[in-house]
Amino acid sequence: MSFQNQSSVLHKFKGILFSTMSSEELLNSLDFFNAREDDVFLVSYPKSGTHWIAEVIGNIPNAQISLTSPIELGDISKFDELKMNCKRRVIPTHLSYNMLPVNIKQKQCKIIYIIRNPKDTAVSLFHYYRDNPNLPGIETWAAFFELFLRGDVVYGSWFDHVLSWEEHKNDKNILIIFYEEMKRDLSKSIKKITTFLGINVSDSEISKIARKTSFSEMKNNAAKENCDPNHTICALTSNRNLVFRKGAVGDWINYFTAKQRRVFDELFTEKMKHSELARHFEDYF
Numbered sequence: 018m019s020f021q022n023q024s025s026v027l028h029k030f031k032g033i034l035f036s037t038m039s040s041e042e043l044l045n046s047l048d049f050f051n052a053r054e055d056d057v058f059l060v061s062y063p064k065s066g067t068h069w070i071a072e073v074i075g076n077i078p079n080a081q082i083s084l085t086s087p088i089e090l091g092d093i094s095k096f097d098e099l100k101m102n103c104k105r106r107v108i109p110t111h112l113s114y115n116m117l118p119v120n121i122k123q124k125q126c127k128i129i130y131i132i133r134n135p136k137d138t139a140v141s142l143f144h145y146y147r148d149n150p151n152l153p154g155i156e157t158w159a160a161f162f163e164l165f166l167r168g169d170v171v172y173g174s175w176f177d178h179v180l181s182w183e184e185h186k187n188d189k190n191i192l193i194i195f196y197e198e199m200k201r202d203l204s205k206s207i208k209k210i211t212t213f214l215g216i217n218v219s220d221s222e223i224s225k226i227a228r229k230t231s232f233s234e235m236k237n238n239a240a241k242e243n244c245d246p247n248h249t250i251c252a253l254t255s256n257r258n259l260v261f262r263k264g265a266v267g268d269w270i271n272y273f274t275a276k277q278r279r280v281f282d283e284l285f286t287e288k289m290k291h292s293e294l295a296r297h298f299e300d301y302f
């Protein structure tokens with residue numbers, strides 16, 4: 018496994034791996050973040066569809082929102098940057114519930130949590146690790162699979178992350194969306210999101226949003242040389258060409274060996290035995 022540069026690009030905070038682009042000072046100061054009651058948080062374990070939901074929200078007509086970069090990314094000047102933003106802020110994050118700034122919980126800000134089949138999530142994160150100069154180089158899927166199982170990847174264990182949010186799945190300020198449901202019926206998911214945000218949109222507007230947020234449309238936009246800095250994709254990531262890979266459900270089958278599938282399923286059954294959210298994945302395993 019080529020993993021030489023891990024310490025220069027990753028660091029551990031409270032036992033969880035973070036990119037060094039999330040400074041320790043910023044992570045330490047998260048609980049000093051002042052949330053606003055109308056803030057919307059877009060939360061996910063990495064590679065679960067954050068950009069997709071952000072693009073959906075960014076295309077809601079007259080939403081009057083401003084998408085920011087992830088709350089945990091950058092240094093301590095991040096909070097000033099967020100303070101300057103006068104519009105309704107849509108703030109992405111990959112933090113687990115336990116690490117979420119306390120003020121967001123106190124103010125009961127709206128939170129959309131997107132979840133994806135962990136097998137597809139692992140494959141997507143493997144590619145991101147392999148191709149992203151800001152993450153430690155990794156050569157093989159087999160090596161990455163072991164790291165993913167141990168939670169030795171950015172933002173820690175998928176299981177711990179999802180379970181931390183599971184406890185809050187019925188909170189009235191939290192909407193849970195599944196990636197696979199978005200793939201099956203995007204218009205229905207868009208309707209759920211707009212209703213949750215309290216924004217009225219017509220059926221024809223929903224169809225328009227669905228067209229604009231198709232995988233091919235988003236991938237083509239990301240590939241354009243001059244990205245408008247106000248565009249969702251530019252606000253969210255500096256590695257936009259790495260984000261839109263395949264956008265498929267079930268790609269894991271092309272990577273998992275029979276043994277890896279067995280090992281994964283055993284761990285999943287053990288860790289998620291009390292999870293209602295986990296039942297959603299029965300059709301996709």
Ligand SMILES: Nc1ncnc2c1ncn2[C@@H]1O[C@H](COP(=O)(O)OS(=O)(=O)O)[C@@H](OP(=O)(O)O)[C@H]1O
Nearest residue numbers: 063064065066067068069141231232261262263264
């Ligand atoms: N419109 C649309 N339709 C279907 N799939 C989409 C879409 N937009 C993004 N994606 C896929 O989502 C994966 C990236 O997830 P994130 O946006 O959460 O990535 S990140 O963690 O914020 O970098 C990544 O998955 P993989 O293709 O499997 O790697 C993206 O392709």
